[in-house]
Amino acid sequence: MEKAQFAWQRVVIKVGSALISPDGNGCKTEHLLAIARFIIAARHQDKQVILVSSGSVAAGRNAIAHHAPLSLAGKQAMAAVGQTRMMANWARLFDFPCAQILLTHQDIASRARYLNIKNTLRELLDNGVLPIVNENDTVATEELKFGDNDNLAAQVALVADADTLVICTDVEGVFDKDPRSHSDARLLAELTQITESTLAMAGGSSSGVGTGGMLSKLQAAQKASAQGIQTFICNGQNEQALAALARGQTAGTRVLPQQSIASAKKHWLKHSLKAQGQILIDEGAHNALKERGASLLPAGIIGVEGKFNAGDAVDVCLGKQLVARGLSAYSSAELQQIKGLHSQRIATVLGYSQQAVALHRDDLVLL
Ligand SMILES: Nc1ncnc2c1ncn2[C@@H]1O[C@H](COP(=O)(O)OP(=O)(O)O)[C@@H](O)[C@H]1O
Numbered sequence: 072m073e074k075a076q077f078a079w080q081r082v083v084i085k086v087g088s089a090l091i092s093p094d095g096n097g098c099k100t101e102h103l104l105a106i107a108r109f110i111i112a113a114r115h116q117d118k119q120v121i122l123v124s125s126g127s128v129a130a131g132r133n134a135i136a137h138h139a140p141l142s143l144a145g146k147q148a149m150a151a152v153g154q155t156r157m158m159a160n161w162a163r164l165f166d167f168p169c170a171q172i173l174l175t176h177q178d179i180a181s182r183a184r185y186l187n188i189k190n191t192l193r194e195l196l197d198n199g200v201l202p203i204v205n206e207n208d209t210v211a212t213e214e215l216k217f218g219d220n221d222n223l224a225a226q227v228a229l230v231a232d233a234d235t236l237v238i239c240t241d242v243e244g245v246f247d248k249d250p251r252s253h254s255d256a257r258l259l260a261e262l263t264q265i266t267e268s269t270l271a272m273a274g275g276s277s278s279g280v281g282t283g284g285m286l287s288k289l290q291a292a293q294k295a296s297a298q299g300i301q302t303f304i305c306n307g308q309n310e311q312a313l314a315a316l317a318r319g320q321t322a323g324t325r326v327l328p329q330q331s332i333a334s335a336k337k338h339w340l341k342h343s344l345k346a347q348g349q350i351l352i353d354e355g356a357h358n359a360l361k362e363r364g365a366s367l368l369p370a371g372i373i374g375v376e377g378k379f380n381a382g383d384a385v386d387v388c389l390g391k392q393l394v395a396r397g398l399s400a401y402s403s404a405e406l407q408q409i410k411g412l413h414s415q416r417i418a419t420v421l422g423y424s425q426q427a428v429a430l431h432r433d434d435l436v437l438l
């Protein structure tokens with residue numbers, strides 16, 4: 072097996088309407104086989120996959136009377152019909168469970184909902200379920216929309232702490248001009264940075280089925296790249312391209328991350344968030360964080376200072392020494408009650424158990 076150049080562990084793979092429903096009416100599995108094989112191959116290597124799938128509007132189009140231009144309510148009705156069709160289509164390809172997650176822009180912007188999304192995704196992945204995400208078109212008005220699922224996929228990659236974003240479409244990658252209208256268009260194998268001039272090469276969608284064209288894919292890649300996530304934009308029907316990605320090789324267009332995920336996260340936790348309180352830990356917990364990169368369990372907490380909510384940033388201290396900063400899974404009031412306890416006792420003491428850990432290792436940086 073060739074050596075992996077671009078090793079990854081958790082991927083968000085986005086599939087556009089152009090592949091779910093190439094003729095814009097109903098959906099078929101035939102164009103999704105290469106993507107399904109990629110997902111199965113990745114899972115066999117113990118890698119984690121989240122699928123962001125468009126296509127509900129196109130898949131439900133033939134069930135709703137319409138004429139151009141489509142009204143928002145018309146598209147929403149089509150999406151409501153098409154969403155179940157699209158999910159059933161994916162489920163046919165896999166013999167492991169799939170989970171449906173429908174999100175709006177507001178859900179990601181709200182701290183409480185953001186945490187719930189993050190925790191649900193984590194739980195699904197830990198249980199070997201394939202999360203399939205789409206925009207919740209029924210409740211998304213034009214103002215509340217992500218606008219396109221490329222942008223949604225980048226947001227999901229951030230929430231899920233993914234290291235890689237794969238955007239599958241109906242062309243081989245990013246070209247220096249739209250390959251559909253320019254026969255001399257050249258494929259760009261690697262973009263070290265997305266600048267204004269890169270964005271200027273990208274046109275909108277010409278398929279009549281997709282929404283954002285190449286522009287929204289590059290904008291999504293730009294967001295991911297700034298947070299340390301690499302992006303591949305490739306043809307979702309190209310078996311070889313997806314097999315190469317599954318092996319850790321490049322395919323289509325690779326957009327390089329601007330920094331490592333660890334430094335993006337460290338920077339964010341250290342400089343962008345103000346700690347709302349302090350958690351004092353014992354030596355044993357400090358060793359577990361430092362030596363094993365473990366999560367912080369309530370058992371290792373000996374004191375809680377300040378008032379904070381679940382999801383707030385907190386400083387983690389060993390005596391007077393600041394050793395880490397992270398996002399607390401529990402509020403200060405809850406931590407006061409469960410500090411020093413074994414995680415199994417959380418539900419008995421609080422009446423519920425959000426998580427076994429007080430600070431998850433994904434939400435923690437050592438200082
Ligand atoms: N510079 C470019 N490179 C590649 N594709 C481009 C470019 N500019 C515009 N496109 C168009 O973007 C389309 C893919 O976007 P879109 O139709 O929104 O697909 P999806 O449904 O997969 O999101 C391609 O079919 C292509 O015509």
Ligand SMILES: N[C@@H](CCC(=O)OP(=O)(O)O)C(=O)O
Nearest residue numbers: 088125126127128219220282
């Ligand atoms: N939520 C919509 C997705 C719209 C969208 O962004 O489509 P696309 O450009 O094909 O990824 C649907 O499922 O039809």
